[in-house]
Amino acid sequence: MDVQNTLTQHEEKMNKCIEALKRDLASIRTGRASTSLLDRVMVDYYGSQTPVKQVANVSAPEPRLITIVPWERNMLKEIEKAILKSDLGLNPNNDGTMIRLEIPQLTEERRKEFGKKVSKHAEEAKVAIRNLRRDCNDLFKKAEKKKEITEDESKEAQTKIQKMTDQKIKDIDALKDKKTKEVMEV
Template sequence: MSIAYDLKDLQRRMDGAVSAFKHDLASLRTGRASSNLLDPVMVNAYGSSMPINQVANVTVPEPRMIAVSVWDKQMVGAVDRAIRESNLGFNPIMDGTTLRIPLPELNEQRRKELVKIAHQYAEQARVATRHVRRDGMDALKKAEKDGDLAQDDVRIRSDKVQKMTDDTISAIDSALAEKEAEIMQV
């Protein structure tokens, strides 16, 4: 196995940790409407559980309102129930086949809870990044032990892996700081 390929694979895995973290952050409510807020909602439809975007169109007509246009009239009740039971704190208003979801103003305590959740997501992403770094360092140590790489080459490549890790963690931290500022903005 080529070490150069290994570095690309490590970068891909670290980028995956960052993109998963950013996806998690997008589902946190900041007081502004976003169609991503309903991503975790699963609807019991046609005998199975499916994401809300497979039974309805989710749009944001105004900054503090989400509109869910259900495609099948018989599914409106199931979608309404799924949104209410999702523990997101939403109370949809039925309007024919459309559900309007007004976003309530976030209070200080709820904002702090959301910041804590964002920090948990960030820590999970950092841990995932460190696991990738550990895998890379282990591969380099094994290559050195097997005689595939000289000690100097291992040190140079270890530095590259560490720099990649530092860059990834700093990207996670900056995304977290941005989201924290967005959540705490009144």
């Protein structure tokens, strides 16, 4: 068993968990307009589910406004339906050529709700990281039992994976704190 290779593979998986968390957090609304809000909104484009950004030009010209200009005019209604179905809580304003999404000021209650959502996503990412640590430790223990690695190598590898886990948890907490601050900002 190659200990370093196993550690590297698990670190890559942990990094993927953090990237997934970043995508999840980007889709949580703050009081400011961001085109990343529409990352998860899918529209029916000739029978297949396609992200809005692949069928329209999406921009945020003002701090509280997102504009969506579809490349094909017949997509306006589909995009409007997709936004209404999403859990963003935004009302699209269709003028026949473009859709305007006005980002309303968040109420205190809504901010707290989004803060809880941020915490939930962060906790899910932490659980995923810890599960990866457990899996990696199990691999090392099995390899030690089979005499593929020594007891010292196993203990050292488990220490390294623990340090890696601790660092990733700190990264997740930093992301969570930053996003919570954004959400709570008036």
